[in-house]
Amino acid sequence: MKSISITRIKEILNDSGLKATHPRLVVFSELIKHNIHPTADQLYDHLKIDHPSIAKGTVYRILDHLVSAGLVNQVSTKQGIRRYDANLDQHAHIYCIKTHEIQDYYNDELDSLIRDFFARKKVENFHIREIKLQINGEKEDPNKKVTIV
Amino acid sequence: MKSISITRIKEILNDSGLKATHPRLVVFSELIKHNIHPTADQLYDHLKIDHPSIAKGTVYRILDHLVSAGLVNQVSTKQGIRRYDANLDQHAHIYCIKTHEIQDYYNDELDSLIRDFFARKKVENFHIREIKLQINGEKEDPNKKVTIV
């Protein structure tokens, strides 16, 4: 539950050459505020409560734009369901195959472990853009968060 | 391009409680032979050349069964396209965002690096089933393979 001002979001959009329209502000700020990695559909269902005029197709288009602009990441679960993530910091995903929740997992040690590994290796004929780590499994108590110490 | 006998495939299916029907043999052996991580649709298009009687819906159903039985893995690209992988050994995926090819990448050192990391950590309220590493980027020469030394 991150807090960010509408003015700041407008700046970010403008800096990326995107017009700061009402639907864009709403979609983007919602994604930043509640970062539960929603699908486009879930986001639409949630937004239409407060903003009934926004069309579903528009939500899909906006998300595409945000992804192209590099402001938002797209992740897919094993089942191929597309989810959106406003958090661009390097992090892994913990995916519960029972509840389908995605939880972010930050760990600098893990990141450098992997980064160092590929820095040591010679990767030929390939330009690495990003390295994604997904931890799949099951929550024991679905109502509690997963914690890694 | 792995080789495996039809008799062996029948055994594997029976061991998993799946009837060794013709369509299943065809789908499973094709997936093992040419492990290019195809989509269900691609697999169907390819199979119908030699086996025109197999229905598309059947290919989808068989793949679901094989995944449930743990004989085949399901992976998704960033875009949410479902691909199937008959190779169950621990390995990472190299995904080219230009050509949409998926190439397997085996490295024991990398695997133990990650395995050791999570063995050291206390993961609470979660049972880890698998850890997936996906390396996204672009091939420089689309016609050549990616090699990591």
Place this chain on the structure above:
DNA sequence: CTGCCTGCAAAGGGTTTGCACATTC
């Protein structure tokens, strides 16, 4: 004012499903 963006609704494409028939064990 100009070009980009949106709402709407229809089309698209991959996947699932119900049914009657066929097949395996």
Place this chain on the structure above:
DNA sequence: GAATGTGCAAACCCTTTGCAGGCAG
């Protein structure tokens, strides 16, 4: 012979798209 699997085609999403009107810069 009983239970399971299959072919077929229609139904079902989720996502994309064309268009006419709206809005930000």
